[in-house]
Amino acid sequence: AAGVIQSPRHLIKEKRETATLKCYPIPRHDTVYWYQQGPGQDPQFLISFYEKMQSDKGSIPDRFSAQQFSDYHSELNMSSLELGDSALYFCASSLGPSRAPFSSYNSPLHFGNGTRLTVT
């Protein structure tokens, strides 16, 4: 079965550079979530989109922005990169805003394999 596709898998950038991470959700999934996982930490929610509109916002720095496009893929744009931005960035998708209980109208989050960003 098709899964969430993230690109690139690995990215190395220097401080103050910009980076763009891409996420292609599972077909028919209309909701996308971005999570950041630092070394030895749990995934932290950054931002989510439902039907191309921002649906929730977490601990996303002002230097970052994201959007969801008409084909439901999403991009996370990161500017003025800092060393502390080095992390695994996961994208997840769901059918509908993922709220319990799950039904034919919504589903649990399905994660991609992540993009490992290294800022030097």
Next chain:
Amino acid sequence: DQQVKQNSPSLSVQEGRISILNCDYTNSMFDYFLWYKKYPAEGPTFLISISSIKDKNEDGRFTVFLNKSAKHLSLHIVPSQPGDSAVYFCAAYGGATNKLIFGTGTLLAVQP
């Protein structure tokens, strides 16, 4: 402020025995809980979930128990298999938010 906590960073179990992974939460607004499994270099994979109106949910070798009064849930894996070796994250939803809050994870090692 860690709202979902997994106090055991690691757990080692013999193959065939029961693995019990624990999770505590602080936010009484959480009403749905999930367990995700994560292998190295892969994203978290959804395992099993439970609604706050239930106290147990079973799916094959995996059973999740919820004790609302203690704000505690646990994942039981019986029998444990070497392929179960991974990091297990407890996660929760609550209130009006769509965001999933993760615990810190427990690394399970199942010894052959």
